[in-house]
Every structure is written in structure tokens, then in C-alpha cells.
Amino acid sequence: MFETTVEVIIICIKVGVAGMVLFSLPIPLTWVERKVAGHIQVRLGPFRVGPHGILQPVADMVKMLLKEDVIPTKADKWLFMLAPIMTMVPAFAVFVAIPVGDKFTLPFIGKDITLYMSDMNVAVVYILAVSGLSIYGIIFGGWASNSKYAVMGGLRSAAQMISYEVAMSFAAVGVVMLSNSLSLVEIVKSQSGGLFHWNFLYLPVGPVWFMIFFIAGLAEVNRIPFDLPEDEGSLAAGYHVEYSGMRFAFFMLAEYIAMVTISVLAVIFFLGGWDDPTGVIPLPPILWFVGKVAAFIYLFMWIRFTLPRYRYDQLMTIGWKILIPVSLVCVLVTGLMRI
Amino acid sequence: MEKVFFLIFAAVAVGSALAVVTLKNPVHSALALIACLLQVASVFVLLRSPFLAVVQVFIYVGAVMVLFLFVVMVLDIRQARMEAFPQKERWFVYAIVPVITVELLTVILGKGFPRLGPGSTEATTVEVLGKALFTEYLFPFEVVSVLLLAAMVGAIIMVKKRWD
Numbered sequence: 001m002f003e004t005t006v007e008v009i010i011i012c013i014k015v016g017v018a019g020m021v022l023f024s025l026p027i028p029l030t031w032v033e034r035k036v037a038g039h040i041q042v043r044l045g046p047f048r049v050g051p052h053g054i055l056q057p058v059a060d061m062v063k064m065l066l067k068e069d070v071i072p073t074k075a076d077k078w079l080f081m082l083a084p085i086m087t088m089v090p091a092f093a094v095f096v097a098i099p100v101g102d103k104f105t106l107p108f109i110g111k112d113i114t115l116y117m118s119d120m121n122v123a124v125v126y127i128l129a130v131s132g133l134s135i136y137g138i139i140f141g142g143w144a145s146n147s148k149y150a151v152m153g154g155l156r157s158a159a160q161m162i163s164y165e166v167a168m169s170f171a172a173v174g175v176v177m178l179s180n181s182l183s184l185v186e187i188v189k190s191q192s193g194g195l196f197h198w199n200f201l202y203l204p205v206g207p208v209w210f211m212i213f214f215i216a217g218l219a220e221v222n223r224i225p226f227d228l229p230e231d232e233g234s235l236a237a238g239y240h241v242e243y244s245g246m247r248f249a250f251f252m253l254a255e256y257i258a259m260v261t262i263s264v265l266a267v268i269f270f271l272g273g274w275d276d277p278t279g280v281i282p283l284p285p286i287l288w289f290v291g292k293v294a295a296f297i298y299l300f301m302w303i304r305f306t307l308p309r310y311r312y313d314q315l316m317t318i319g320w321k322i323l324i325p326v327s328l329v330c331v332l333v334t335g336l337m338r339i
Numbered sequence: 340m341e342k343v344f345f346l347i348f349a350a351v352a353v354g355s356a357l358a359v360v361t362l363k364n365p366v367h368s369a370l371a372l373i374a375c376l377l378q379v380a381s382v383f384v385l386l387r388s389p390f391l392a393v394v395q396v397f398i399y400v401g402a403v404m405v406l407f408l409f410v411v412m413v414l415d416i417r418q419a420r421m422e423a424f425p426q427k428e429r430w431f432v433y434a435i436v437p438v439i440t441v442e443l444l445t446v447i448l449g450k451g452f453p454r455l456g457p458g459s460t461e462a463t464t465v466e467v468l469g470k471a472l473f474t475e476y477l478f479p480f481e482v483v484s485v486l487l488l489a490a491m492v493g494a495i496i497m498v499k500k501r502w503d
Contacts (some may be wrong), residue, residue: 076364076366079366079367079370120389121389121464121465122389122390122393122465125390125393125394125397126389126393128397128401129393129394129396129397129400129401130396132397132401132402133396133400133401135405136370136373136404136405136408139405139408139412140366140370143366143408143412151412154412155409155412155413158405158406158408158409159409161405162402162405162406165401165402182465
């Protein structure tokens with residue numbers, strides 16, 4: 001009985017810590033994103049609030065909290081209020097299955113604490129399934145706004161999500177074939193032992209899987225060059241055009257967390273998770289993990305301010321006529337290599 | 340503890356299933372159906388088959404319902420709202436519902452399902468499922484694949500005809 005109670009308390013602490021980290025992540029991330037944008041476009045970015053504008057996100061948050069919460073008259077009121085929460089909950093729920101390290105031993109007590117909430121034996125499928133659910137907030141939010149731009153944004157994101165979910169799942173299948181497991185902890189363990197054991201360098205299919213995963217991931221989280229659902233040129237702001245204040249902030253929060261999720265998954269699937277690429281640098285594994293994820297997030301931002309947006313038919317062509325056929329061939333090649 | 344969870348999931352599942360058929364707005368019905376499918380997935384977890392639960396969320400909630408919504412959202416909702424429930428013209432519904440109810444009740448009460456014994460508390464792993472699927476149930480598995488392929492080809496042909 002005592003053991004179970006301790007386990008429950010440990011899990012509650014882990015959930016609390018993960019929740020707090022995820023909730024506060026967008027604060028530094030928005031600042032970094034705007035700074036990266038500024039420097040790429042040869043300007044300073046936010047500079048007024050605090051040194052180098054570091055308190056800008058806090059000011060933004062206060063602004064969001066104080067803004068009037070507008071609900072359009074003809075909107076479907078309940079659905080309109082529910083939609084931001086519906087995008088946010090799955091974004092958080094994904095992290096139940098995501099490991100950030102193996103385990104560490106508490107000093108003095110000698111108790112092992114794992115750095116994941118649960119090591120599910122179906123973690124890969126769970127993550128693909130649950131992260132796909134956040135699309136409902138976008139669809140319902142778009143529909144409930146009772147605005148044609150918002151509905152168009154919602155429909156676009158539904159079509160985009162269905163198209164790229166296939167390629168994304170294929171990439172996950174590839175990783176599972178390379179690592180022989182559906183558990184994320186096992187996938188990381190199968191890549192341990194330095195750079196050349198990583199799935200990314202499993203030649204010749206590793207880099208191809210990585211590219212498929214990365215492109216599909218960009219499309220899944222609606223980032224440029226695939227941010228058609230919120231294309232400001234033709235759709236005003238897409239599905240969240242009618243949202244303001246905190247509800248709008250919730251959509252943004254979910255989007256940032258989705259970006260972090262894709263980065264984390266890319267690191268776990270292809271870049272060896274918390275594995276040290278050289279095997280000689282004595283850094284704690286968690287730092288390797290965070291470093292790799294941070295590099296990925298930077299890559300996402302870099303792409304955002306470098307590439308233009310695709311047209312809608314180009315988006316569909318890339319998904320259905322390039323990524324899916326390539327991944328089918330890749331499944332075959334990987335299968336032959338793993339016999 | 341498990342029983343409490345089961346009762347919660349079952350109650351919400353039945354409630355949302357009722358909402359699917361009684362709500363007038365098709366988009367609300369779709370939302371209720373999503374809730375219902377999620378509850379069923381939770382019941383699968385209680386039945387020690389996490390893979391089935393996750394696949395249920397992946398396929399039904401994640402893909403099928405998105406397509407449903409896609410269709411419903413481009414429909415004229417105002418017209419669907421006008422229709423009364425239950426519809427008077429569809430008298431056969433009143434005939435079919437009692438028949439199906441009696442059938443289901445006889446199946447459930449009469450024969451009963453094998454109880455989960457003490458040995459079945461272990462969760463079904465993907466490995467076990469995969470082996471069963473590709474050895475014991477290989478033939479049904481292939482038949483289902485061919486059926487799905489036929490459905491896909493049929494869908495493509497139906498779209499093609501409109502283009503010509």
C-alpha cells in the first residue's frame with residue numbers, strides 16, 4: 001500500500017512539473033521566435049521591454065489577459081468557447097508518453113526515478129493518435145465562429161491533417177521497423193552507442209525517413225511553408241480569425257506545444273534521444289536531449305522566416321504524390337534490409 | 340476502483356451516444372460521437388487491450404470523424420436543423436428498434452461472455468496481436484485487405500466518372 005502511494009505521489013509530481021514546463025514554454029519561445037525573425041530580416045526584433053526585449057512575452061501575456069473576449073453574435077457560443085480547450089488538451093496529453101531521459105537515482109534515499117510518466121508498449125501509436133486530436137479544436141473553432149474565412153481555415157486544416165497523417169504514420173512505421181519496438185524508451189535504447197547507431201544514419205533509408213517525418217511534421221503543426229489554414233493572404237487569419245484575448249492565446253499555446261512535440265519526436269525517433277553522439281563528452285543525458293530539441297525548434301523558426309508558403313494544390317501534391325509513394329518504397333526497402 | 344472507472348466511462352458513452360441521435364445540429368452530433376468513441380477507447384484500456392484503444396482513437400476519432408466533419412461542415416446545416424426527431428415518415432425505425440433490442444438482450448443475457456479470469460489481467464501486447472494476426476487469422480486478415488482495396492478502387496472510379 002505504501003509503495004503504491006509513493007508511486008502515485010511521484011506520478012503526480014511528474015505531471016505537475018511537465019504541465020508547468022509546457023505551460024511556460026511559449027514564454028521564452030515567442031521571444032526567441034521574434035528575435036530570430038528580427039535577426040534574419042536584419043532588424044532588432046523586440047527591444048523595449050527589459051534588456052533585449054526579454055520581458056516582451058510577459059507584457060504580451062498581460063495584454064492578452066486584459067483584452068476583451070469577443071464572441072461573435074451568430075457564433076455557436078458553447079462550441080466557440082470549447083474549441084481552444086479542445087486543441088490544448090491533446091497537445092498536453094501527448095507528453096504522458098514522451099520520455100526525456102532514462103532514469104536517475106535520488107541521492108540519500110537511493111530510489112530510482114524514471115524520467116517519463118509511463119513507458120507504454122504502444123507509445124508510438126498513442127502519440128500519433130492523440131496529437132491528431134488537436135485538429136478538432138481547429139475545425140470546431142473555425143465552424144463555430146460562423147465566418148466563411150474561419151470555416152475555410154478549418155476545412156483546409158482537416159484536409160491537410162488527413163493527407164499528412166498518412167505520411168507521418170509511415171515515417172513512424174519506418175522507425176518502428178528500424179528499432180523493433182513501439183515503446184519510445186526502447187527506440188532510444190536501440191540507438192545508443194554514438195552517432196553511427198542513430199536511425200538518422202541508418203543508410204540508405206534513415207535520412208529518407210527523417211525527411212518524410214520532418215516535412216509531414218511541419219505540415220501537421222501548420223508551420224510555414226504549410227500554414228495554409230491560417231494563410232493571412234487569402235483567409236485573413238484562418239480558423240482563429242474571430243478569436244481574441246486568452247482564447248486566441250490558447251490556440252497559440254497549443255501550436256507552440258505541437259512544435260515542441262514534433263521536435264521531441266524527431267529527436268527520439270532519429271537522433272538518438274538523450275544519447276551522446278561522441279561518447280566522450282561528460283554531459284548529463286538530459287542536457288543532450290534538451291540541446292537537440294532546442295536545435296530542432298531553431299530549425300523550425302529558421303524555416304519559417306526563410307521559405308515562402310506553398311499554394312494549396314502544391315501542398316496536396318507534396319503529400320499525396322511525393323511523400324506517400326516515397327514512403328511506400330521506403331517501407332519495402334527497410335523491410336528487405338531488416339530481414 | 341476499476342469498476343468506478345468503468346461506470347463513469349460507460350455512463351458517458353451511453354449519454355453521448357444518445358446525444359448523437361437526439362441533437363439537432365449535425366456538428367454537435369459529431370462532437371458527441373467523438374466523445375462516445377473516446378469513452379469506448381477508455382473501456383478498451385480497462386479490458387487490458389491498450390493497442391485496440393489507441394487504434395480506436397487513431398482510426399475512428401482521428402481519421403473517420405475528421406472526414407465526417409468535413410462532409411457535415413459543407414452541408415446546409417439550417418436544413419438539417421429543421422427536420423424533426425424522431426421523423427414521422429420513417430415509421431420502420433419504430434419497428435426495427437424493438438427487434439434489435441430483443442436480439443441484443445438475448446445475446447447478452449442468454450449466452451454471456453467469457454469472464455475475464457485471473458490469468459487475463461496481463462495486457463495484450465502488440466507482439467501477441469501481430470503473431471495471432473499473421474498466423475492464426477491470416478486468411479481473414481487478407482480478405483479484409485482485399486475488401487478495403489476494392490472499396491478504395493470503387494471510390495476512385497466513382498470520382499473519375501464525374502470528371503469525364
